[in-house]
Amino acid sequence: MTDAATLTPEADEEATELLRFATAGSVDDGKSTLIGRLLYDTKTLFEDQWDAVEAVSAGRGDEYTDLALLTDGLRSEREQGITIDVAYRYFATPHRKFIIADTPGHIQYTRNMVTGASTADLALILVDARKGLVEQSRRHAFLCSLLRVPHVVLCVNKMDLVDYDEEVFKQIEKEFCSFATKLEVPDLTVIPISALKGDNVVNRSEHMDWYQGPSLLHHLEKVHIASDRNLVDVRFPVQHVIRPHSSDLHDYRGYAGQIASGVMKPGDEVMVLPSGFTSRIASIETADGPLDEAFPPLSVTVRLEDELDVSRGDMLCRPGNQPRVSQDIEAMVCWMDEARPLRLRGKYAIKHTTADVRAVVKDVQYQLDVNTLHRDESANELKLNEIGRVTLRTTKPLLCDDYRRNRETGGFIIIDESDNRTVGAGIIV
Structure with missing residues (x-):
C-alpha cells in the first residue's frame, strides 16, 4: 500500500515504468472527481492549483472543494458541469508514472473516448452505485474490448451514497461480469470506491471492511503490464533515412x-x-549511444550490414515472421467527422504506421449499434461517432497485422484530403 505522504520528487525520478489509463463512464459518475482525488491524495498538485479550485468552489457556493475542477479545465465544461475534451493528466508514485486520459461520457463524444482508449494499457469504467449499470457503461465496456485495452477496472463509485452496502456492490459486480463474458476482456477487476470521500482510492476504506481487495492506486501500481506488449513479432516501420552530409x-x-x-x-x-x-x-543506436537490444516503444536508428534501398514507409521484420501485405483491408472504423459521413466509394488518405496511402471504400458491411451490438447491414454510410465494418482498397499494399495481435501495425487513421482533417480511425480485423 502506498502512503501518499511518502511521495517525493526523488521517487518521481526513479519511477520508470509508465502506465497509461483512460477513464470512462456515464455523465455524473464522478470521473473528474476521481482523477482530482488521485492527484490530491498523491500530493501531485501545486499550491496555486489547489487555491484556484477552492476559490472557484467557494464562488459557486459549493459546500466542499470540487475536485472535478482539477480536470474539467475548459470554461464550457465548468459551466455545464460535464467533460467534453480528452484531458491528459500526469502523476507519479514511488512505483510508477501515470498518464491519465479523462474521456467524456456523452454518447456524442464517442470519438473522444476512442481517442483516449486507443493507447491505454488500462481502462477505468465508473458506475454510480445508486444507478447501477446503464447503457453508457455497456457501451464503454464494448469500446474497451474493441480497442483491445488489456486491463479493465470497474469502479463502483459513490458507495457513500448507498451506505457502503455490500449487496449493492455485489449486484453491480455480478451484472457487469455477466456482460463482460460476451466481450473480450482479458483482465477485469471490480473495486468499490467513493471518489468524493476518498474510500478505496489511495487508501483502504474503513467503511467497507467486507471488501478484501486492493485500493485503486495500489492496483494501478501493481497491475502487470510488461507482458502486454508484443515482443514476438519484430515490426520496425522506417520513419526517416539518415544520410549525414559530413565528409567523415x-x-x-x-x-x-x-x-x-x-x-x-x-x-x-x-x-x-x-x-x-x-x-x-549492424548496430542499433540512440542519442545516448549504441544498444545491445531494443524493444517497444524505443525510438532508435538501425544500421544494416548491406546497402539496400530502404525508404520511409518500409518495414523491417524477421524473414520467417512477416506482416500481411495487402491492398484489401477489412476494418472496424469509428467515424469522427461532423460535416460529412463516410460513404460507399468515398476516397480518403490513410495514415498507417509511417506509410501514407490513398484508399477507396469498397463496401460498408454493417453499422454496429454499440449499445445493443446489433448489426445494421442495410447501412451504406457511417455518420459522426458511428462504428461499422468496412472494406477498403488501397493504392499501395499496407504492411499490417490484425489489431488483436498488434495494436501498432493493426491501427490506422483516415484523412480527408480536401482539408487534411482526421475524419476516422480504423482497426484492422
Whole structure:
C-alpha cells in the first residue's frame, strides 16, 4: 500500500515504468472527481492549483472543494458541469508514472473516448452505485474490448451514497461480469470506491471492511503490464533515412523510427518490406549511444550490414515472421467527422504506421449499434461517432497485422484530403 505522504520528487525520478489509463463512464459518475482525488491524495498538485479550485468552489457556493475542477479545465465544461475534451493528466508514485486520459461520457463524444482508449494499457469504467449499470457503461465496456485495452477496472463509485452496502456492490459486480463474458476482456477487476470521500482510492476504506481487495492506486501500481506488449513479432516501420552530409560520415546510412513490436539485436537477420531483400543488423543506436537490444516503444536508428534501398514507409521484420501485405483491408472504423459521413466509394488518405496511402471504400458491411451490438447491414454510410465494418482498397499494399495481435501495425487513421482533417480511425480485423 502506498502512503501518499511518502511521495517525493526523488521517487518521481526513479519511477520508470509508465502506465497509461483512460477513464470512462456515464455523465455524473464522478470521473473528474476521481482523477482530482488521485492527484490530491498523491500530493501531485501545486499550491496555486489547489487555491484556484477552492476559490472557484467557494464562488459557486459549493459546500466542499470540487475536485472535478482539477480536470474539467475548459470554461464550457465548468459551466455545464460535464467533460467534453480528452484531458491528459500526469502523476507519479514511488512505483510508477501515470498518464491519465479523462474521456467524456456523452454518447456524442464517442470519438473522444476512442481517442483516449486507443493507447491505454488500462481502462477505468465508473458506475454510480445508486444507478447501477446503464447503457453508457455497456457501451464503454464494448469500446474497451474493441480497442483491445488489456486491463479493465470497474469502479463502483459513490458507495457513500448507498451506505457502503455490500449487496449493492455485489449486484453491480455480478451484472457487469455477466456482460463482460460476451466481450473480450482479458483482465477485469471490480473495486468499490467513493471518489468524493476518498474510500478505496489511495487508501483502504474503513467503511467497507467486507471488501478484501486492493485500493485503486495500489492496483494501478501493481497491475502487470510488461507482458502486454508484443515482443514476438519484430515490426520496425522506417520513419526517416539518415544520410549525414559530413565528409567523415559519407558512408553512414541509418534508418530511424519507433519499434512497434518485437525485440531487435545487432546480428539479427531482418527482411525489408515491401522489397523482400534481407540483411543483418549492424548496430542499433540512440542519442545516448549504441544498444545491445531494443524493444517497444524505443525510438532508435538501425544500421544494416548491406546497402539496400530502404525508404520511409518500409518495414523491417524477421524473414520467417512477416506482416500481411495487402491492398484489401477489412476494418472496424469509428467515424469522427461532423460535416460529412463516410460513404460507399468515398476516397480518403490513410495514415498507417509511417506509410501514407490513398484508399477507396469498397463496401460498408454493417453499422454496429454499440449499445445493443446489433448489426445494421442495410447501412451504406457511417455518420459522426458511428462504428461499422468496412472494406477498403488501397493504392499501395499496407504492411499490417490484425489489431488483436498488434495494436501498432493493426491501427490506422483516415484523412480527408480536401482539408487534411482526421475524419476516422480504423482497426484492422
